[in-house]
Amino acid sequence: GAVVSQHPSWxxxxxxxxxxxxxxxxxxxxxxxxxxxxxxxxxLMLMATSNEGSKATYEQGVExxxxxxxxxSLTLSTLTVTSAHPEDSSFYICSTSPSLTGELFFxxxxxxxxx
Amino acid sequence: xxxxxxxxxxxxxxxxxxxxxxxxxxxxxxxxxxxxQNPWGQLINLFYIPSGTKQNGRLSATTVATERYSLLxxxxxxxxxxxxxxxxxxxxxxxxxxxxxxxxxxxx
Numbered sequence: 001g002a003v004v005s006q007h008p009s010w011x012x013x014x015x016x017x018x019x020x021x022x023x024x025x026x027x028x029x030x031x032x033x034x035x036x037x038x039x040x041x042x043x044l045m046l047m048a049t050s051n052e053g054s055k056a057t058y059e060q061g062v063e064x065x066x067x068x069x070x071x072x073s074l075t076l077s078t079l080t081v082t083s084a085h086p087e088d089s090s091f092y093i094c095s096t097s098p099s100l101t102g103e104l105f106f107x108x109x110x111x112x113x114x115x
Numbered sequence: 116x117x118x119x120x121x122x123x124x125x126x127x128x129x130x131x132x133x134x135x136x137x138x139x140x141x142x143x144x145x146x147x148x149x150x151x152q153n154p155w156g157q158l159i160n161l162f163y164i165p166s167g168t169k170q171n172g173r174l175s176a177t178t179v180a181t182e183r184y185s186l187l188x189x190x191x192x193x194x195x196x197x198x199x200x201x202x203x204x205x206x207x208x209x210x211x212x213x214x215x216x217x218x219x220x221x222x223x
Contacts, residue, residue, distance in 0.1 A: 044213040091156055097209045103163035104209050109156045
């Protein structure tokens with residue numbers, strides 16, 4: 001299967017700081033990537049669709065200014081949690097597919113803890 | 116988005132038993148996948164199955180898109196099968212929506 005890599009795997013930061021999470025597609029060009037969020041013992045919630053070279057599309061209820069997404073190249077999308085607060089602590093996971101209608105592959109996820 | 120419902124929410128099995136996990140979805144879909152989430156959070160792809168039946172070892176899956184459901188079968192369960200199983204469905208290319216998951220505990 002396709003390889004999707006995320007970095008960092010886990011991060012701890014102080015309240016008020018910003019944190020950037022990277023998602024890389026290692027073996028194919030990804031024009032579209034998806035960002036999900038998962039709270040403990042809950043399901044995955046789609047946050048936004050990241051489009052290479054254009055603005056991200058956010059799901060209803062997701063704050064665009066809080067979660068900045070940049071998809072500057074065909075292999076890299078970044079999610080920046082701005083002015084992080086404890087309620088932003090969560091597991092963030094990205095995904096992409098080699099084709100528009102094909103199988104979706106996920107990164108390892110990034111666990112964010114905001115103190 | 117699509118509403119995806121999974122049942123049962125929790126399942127306890129004795130090692131060697133068989134089980135069926137169900138996934139219902141609210142709209143017509145063109146993509147459906149089953150995943151196993153390991154204790155570290157990694158999502159492991161089990162099946163990409165928009166329709167039809169597939170088998171991989173002790174696991175098999177069936178999707179009946181016209182009736183809006185998919186089933187995951189686990190036969191001769193092992194303790195390593197424990198974890199959370201998710202199904203995810205999409206009607207807009209790869210924009211997947213997840214069910215709430217089934218937490219499986221296989222006891223030795």
